[in-house]
Amino acid sequence: MGEVQTKISGAVRRKYNVLSFLYDHIWPGYIKKTIGSAIEPIRLTGSESLLDIGCGTGELERILVSKYQNLHIVGLDISDDMLELARKKLLQYPKIILKRGDFLNIDLAENSFDAAFSISNLHYFPNPSALFEKTHRLLKKNGKFVIIDWNRNSFQGKLYNGYMNLADPSFVKAYIIEEVVPLLEKAGFQFEKVDYFKVGIRWRMMRIVSKKI
Numbered sequence: 001m002g003e004v005q006t007k008i009s010g011a012v013r014r015k016y017n018v019l020s021f022l023y024d025h026i027w028p029g030y031i032k033k034t035i036g037s038a039i040e041p042i043r044l045t046g047s048e049s050l051l052d053i054g055c056g057t058g059e060l061e062r063i064l065v066s067k068y069q070n071l072h073i074v075g076l077d078i079s080d081d082m083l084e085l086a087r088k089k090l091l092q093y094p095k096i097i098l099k100r101g102d103f104l105n106i107d108l109a110e111n112s113f114d115a116a117f118s119i120s121n122l123h124y125f126p127n128p129s130a131l132f133e134k135t136h137r138l139l140k141k142n143g144k145f146v147i148i149d150w151n152r153n154s155f156q157g158k159l160y161n162g163y164m165n166l167a168d169p170s171f172v173k174a175y176i177i178e179e180v181v182p183l184l185e186k187a188g189f190q191f192e193k194v195d196y197f198k199v200g201i202r203w204r205m206m207r208i209v210s211k212k213i
């Protein structure tokens with residue numbers, strides 16, 4: 001892992017350790033909408049193996065297992081405190097495995113997931129190719145990869161990106177679709193679709209769906 005990523009990962013960890021106890025309470029609408037949009041393109045039968053990169057307080061896991069008890073989900077996060085909240089929320093679901101660490105450093109079985117999610121964290125990766133290449137190795141053939149994140153495709157997105165650059169040392173960049181697709185393809189994904197949605201007046205989100213080939 002490069003020096004820049006190590007520095008950013010440290011800042012991300014400190015930020016979310018501080019924010020953790022507020023996270024679910026400050027942004028419930030944002031969390032519901034972004035997680036709902038991530039799940040929607042995956043047609044689940046209920047017995048898949050799923051990977052949640054940067055699972056935070058475990059909301060994706062909670063929503064999915066309340067509907068499908070037989071899903072196997074690995075959620076991982078770099079923040080001990082976010083993960084601790086996820087652990088408490090998901091105590092009664094032994095099929096959900098929570099791991100602490102930087103995604104780029106965590107050991108997981110290759111070719112073992114049917115789908116992977118990166119929800120609201122692409123902007124913390126200075127080298128998105130490293131994220132995409134690792135996700136590609138972990139997914140089974142034809143496994144889906146859903147990315148939800150901020151972007152600079154809109155005027156609000158550009159403004160927010162500028163503000164975050166000044167205000168938040170853990171923030172790297174809100175990417176645009178034109179930056180992401182070539183890197184996904186280089187990592188071995190087939191790009192399927194991108195669309196955009198709003199959350200309140202501040203956030204213009206992009207959703208990128210791709211498939212491991």
Ligand SMILES: C[S@@+](CC[C@H](N)C(=O)[O-])C[C@H]1O[C@@H](n2cnc3c(N)ncnc32)[C@H](O)[C@@H]1O
Binds near residue numbers: 055
């Ligand atoms: C905005 S929160 C989103 C949490 C969750 N995905 C959700 O939608 O509620 C971003 C999360 O990504 C995690 N994160 C960022 N970079 C990470 C990395 N390199 N490895 C693991 N987790 C990371 C942060 O600790 C944080 O919990």
